Amino acid sequence: MEKLKELIQNLKKLDYKNMYSNDFFLTWEKTDEELKAVFTVADILRQMRENNISPRIFDSGLAISLFRDNSTRTRFSFASACNLLGLEVQDLDEGKSQIAHGETVRETANMISFMADVIGIRDDMFIGKGNKYMHKVSESVQEGYKAGILGQRPTLVSLQCDIDHPTQCMADLLHLIHYFGGAQNLKGKKLAMTWAYSPSYGKPLSVPQGIIGLMTRMGMEVTLAHPEGYDVLPEVENVARKNAEISGGKFIKTNSMKEAFENADIVYPKSWAPFAAMEKRTNLYGEGKFEEIEVLEKELLNQNANYKDWECTEEMMKLTKDSKALYMHCLPADITGVSCKQGEVAASVFDRYREELYKQAGYKPYIVASMIFLSKVKDPVKTLTEIIDSKPPRFLAK
Amino acid sequence: MEKLKELIQNLKKLDYKNMYSNDFFLTWEKTDEELKAVFTVADILRQMRENNISPRIFDSGLAISLFRDNSTRTRFSFASACNLLGLEVQDLDEGKSQIAHGETVRETANMISFMADVIGIRDDMFIGKGNKYMHKVSESVQEGYKAGILGQRPTLVSLQCDIDHPTQCMADLLHLIHYFGGAQNLKGKKLAMTWAYSPSYGKPLSVPQGIIGLMTRMGMEVTLAHPEGYDVLPEVENVARKNAEISGGKFIKTNSMKEAFENADIVYPKSWAPFAAMEKRTNLYGEGKFEEIEVLEKELLNQNANYKDWECTEEMMKLTKDSKALYMHCLPADITGVSCKQGEVAASVFDRYREELYKQAGYKPYIVASMIFLSKVKDPVKTLTEIIDSKPPRFLAK
Amino acid sequence: MEKLKELIQNLKKLDYKNMYSNDFFLTWEKTDEELKAVFTVADILRQMRENNISPRIFDSGLAISLFRDNSTRTRFSFASACNLLGLEVQDLDEGKSQIAHGETVRETANMISFMADVIGIRDDMFIGKGNKYMHKVSESVQEGYKAGILGQRPTLVSLQCDIDHPTQCMADLLHLIHYFGGAQNLKGKKLAMTWAYSPSYGKPLSVPQGIIGLMTRMGMEVTLAHPEGYDVLPEVENVARKNAEISGGKFIKTNSMKEAFENADIVYPKSWAPFAAMEKRTNLYGEGKFEEIEVLEKELLNQNANYKDWECTEEMMKLTKDSKALYMHCLPADITGVSCKQGEVAASVFDRYREELYKQAGYKPYIVASMIFLSKVKDPVKTLTEIIDSKPPRFLAK
Secondary structure, eight states: OHHHHHHHHHHHTOOOGGGTTOOBOOGGGSOHHHHHHHHHHHHHHHHHHHTTBOOOOBSSOEEEEEESSOOSHHHHHHHHHHHHHTOEEEEOOOOGGGGSOHHHHHHHHHHTOTTEEEEEEEOOSSTTTHHHHHHHHHHHHHHHHHTTSSSSOOEEEESOOSSOOHHHHHHHHHHHHHHTTSGGGGTTOEEEEEEOOOSSOOOOSHHHHHHHHHHGGGTOEEEEEOOTTOOOOHHHHHHHHHHHHHHTOEEEEESOHHHHHTTOSEEEEEOOOOHHHHHHHHHHHHHTOHHHHHHHHHHHHHHHHTTTTOOBOHHHHHTSGGGOOEEOOOSOOOBBTTTBSSOSBOHHHHHHTHHHHHHHHHTHHHHHHHHHHHHHOSOHHHHHHHHHHHOOBSBTTO | OHHHHHHHHHHHTOOOGGGTTOOBOOGGGSOHHHHHHHHHHHHHHHHHHHTTBOOOOBSSOEEEEEESSOOSHHHHHHHHHHHHHTOEEEEOOOOGGGGSOHHHHHHHHHHTOTTEEEEEEEOOSSTTTHHHHHHHHHHHHHHHHHTTSSSSOOEEEESOOSSOOHHHHHHHHHHHHHHTTSGGGGTTOEEEEEEOOOSSOOOOSHHHHHHHHHHGGGTOEEEEEOOTTOOOOHHHHHHHHHHHHHHTOEEEEESOHHHHHTTOSEEEEEOOOOHHHHHHHHHHHHHTOHHHHHHHHHHHHHHHHTTTTOOBOHHHHHTSGGGOOEEOOOSOOOBBTTTBSSOSBOHHHHHHTHHHHHHHHHTHHHHHHHHHHHHHOSOHHHHHHHHHHHOOBSBTTO | OHHHHHHHHHHHTOOOGGGTTOOBOOGGGSOHHHHHHHHHHHHHHHHHHHTTBOOOOBSSOEEEEEESSOOSHHHHHHHHHHHHHTOEEEEOOOOGGGGSOHHHHHHHHHHTOTTEEEEEEEOOSSTTTHHHHHHHHHHHHHHHHHTTSSSSOOEEEESOOSSOOHHHHHHHHHHHHHHTTSGGGGTTOEEEEEEOOOSSOOOOSHHHHHHHHHHGGGTOEEEEEOOTTOOOOHHHHHHHHHHHHHHTOEEEEESOHHHHHTTOSEEEEEOOOOHHHHHHHHHHHHHTOHHHHHHHHHHHHHHHHTTTTOOBOHHHHHTSGGGOOEEOOOSOOOBBTTTBSSOSBOHHHHHHTHHHHHHHHHTHHHHHHHHHHHHHOSOHHHHHHHHHHHOOBSBTTO
């Protein structure tokens, strides 16, 4: 309970008033203090649950989820977060064919939101589309709210778009903050966000992009490593470059995995698809050229196969700081000899970091809950203090 | 809060005691006062939510939903209504093959209802089947309740059958009541329920049938217009005729869209399939004659194509009262140049009425909640008064 | 309310402390007093609900369900039980391909459980797999809890494995206890668990196995009857034999349905597949030999067809005690002339016992809720007494 009071004191010092009644799309659209508020409230909500204090602020209310890509982890994180706050998740199982017209987005968004407090969307597959779609949804329900159609303004939380994966990357960073004993200890740390080989293809770019866009704000030295041709969105590289400048960190690019691992404190080896290829694929989908997509997929798999040595092996780990950098992954990882013949990471490396990986993932429900909390509650310090003082039990028989 | 007290006073004057522990199948099975009670409680529930008063009457409890046709709007309306009252929706995802035997209906209905307070069913595709099926479900759970198998009697709300679409039509009428400033102002108004062209086929008849069966009770002049051969159920036309007589309104049939639009205060242009063809299709399904169904579908599409001029264009709208009749639709509409090449309504007409259309749809969750409320609560005035007096917040941090 | 006090008094006398923070896999892993505690709490929860007292102990919390086989009854029982206690069910819709690696089980189990209080699994199709899988899940989340990854230890309730179907058999037994006026009256009763013909094939063995493993503990004379070659797991027969010895009952095997029905107080005729064939099928699946599986299925159907006379007809019922043994089935039954041409039971027999069958099924939600309650609540007597004293209403407008 002392810890809780301290966290509330920290929250008091931050300016995050613009988060109220607002959406969460990209981490770099938020100020440093706003991100700190998200971390602080996430820690508070976790402490409350661990002390059997229910942070339920809704007696009833809906949270709409829309997953345009398969999801287990994020789906359960969103469900957990909403349940914790008292919202019931209703999944919009949208046929892919129904989304062709802007009109339909506007209409559907309003039709499902008459009693919705939050909308969570995952739309990460098509370059140039996901983030735009989310904005369209948000604008549509704002219009609906202003016109008196909706009784409340549903706020939007991006559960992964084509540009960023904010709930993942924020959970990753909160893990780092706790692992290294505070945000101040991240200054100067070396993080290697590197490409890794996978026998599957076409994995979204939002994690590497989100990581370089977020971690460069912490004064870290962030290296983005990938084989030639596996570039991420140039706009996001610019964000990373600018962030590093401001924070006193560094943003380095290289085509050598070894260079990135050299003396790294943290490594994040993960497969992704080249953004240029994904853009081409998006266009082919738009044109309905499915045969050409198949050709493209084969090309990409062949291209991948040239870089099978981009694996996080024990040898690679030895290059890192004292041979024991923190290994990170958003999961599920392609583990050599376990989930595939050859993949992103050696089984022994993965196993050694399993608990840390699970802890990393465990922050996500609280990050999501925190984002929702800050977008819905006008005076978070007041509300949290009141709840903590009255101690409503989450589990009545503890 | 003054508004709330006034609505409660109105409710006190109405006789709706037969709604308690009862189902809602067809609007014309309910008395005028019962329908007024539904509207009044819908308005009360909306006012409560807007004043952040939670009308939650269930601490726990299930609402079963069974959708035998795709649904987004009605699904979310039912989910919103149940959530508002404290019921958790459990969807029965019934394989179409499992429903062949009456035995199975009786059994399944009881098996899922041990803790169910409400059952919502949409079954609108097959003429002569949907409403009957709902009755079978209701009878089965009543038997189960009487035999001590079920701890409570689950009441049934039709979410659209082959005859009526009561939650839609009641939402439509509540929209009209508020749009025209009171039910008394609907007397003498002209409403055109007209067929409209759509490139798809086989849309249910329950909306036009529900509209003529309900609106004729309000003293309105209701015109049903459709091309020759697109008749609705004769039984429902009889209902409309009788209702008009009693209410001092009119029920007129015509094969001219123009005639219907002439001087109309309200227009509701919407595609539907001829009931005779739907009946034929239902029989072919029963006999497993799928090739003949395909032939029938082509015939119907060809037939439709003869009536492409049945479109709600700007020119048509100019025929209406002061050129500005209220345009209505249950959504989604087939909008010319937007969702199809040629459809039910011109894009400019649809756009001008978009906000009104969304408001129209926005009444549905409250209509559903009101129907549930009146079927479960023995003394609605007492219960509502108690809740309003104690003001339990829906959102604790407002 | 007197009944409730009496039940609480009964509960006080029992030793069931090992159920706290524990799983429920097989009934024969539990002591007699533990099973009695499950029955007593199930009766208490039912009495509470019937007296409109809400036994909700969770303000928020998730219950994960994983159904690896289609399910309506068990799905709704689990949903009802969780809802009654305040848990929201989140279904893990696991693709069958994702479960190949032990690694993945461990990871998935933890990833979905950050805020999960209970996990319910149905995995009954493959001999030698289901129960093992459940143990793997349980071990995984226990490790996660110990490592501080999970904020609570999710307990597991088997919703049917390859060995036992504990929620079904416990509901069956609670039905017998109430039907015969107390557990003491079951002593010496004759129960015939017999195979019956069905035109489908490959039904799980968990019900006959669960029944002989459980009912032999009650001092009953339990006969297991099936055609030659339709054996159940030998390990479970051993359990039954041992149980009968201890309880003073009998466990008899026969290949004659008539012999089993002779003078029986209770008959439970039900189709199942020979365990040896199911084991073979499991192996063929593992080896991906799908053509051989088809051959096997045909063989099994042909084999079944030799035993069409294994039907619970009126003639067979005349063999039972006073011609009126209690007919039981876990439902749905294959009813001759109703759900199939020839099946497990004659329509007239089934009809006569319909209400009793539905009552039998009606115990399941309370058995599930009781198992969850006893695994989560440290001092059930104290918690139940407190709730009963404060009488929180389930339905606020009763």
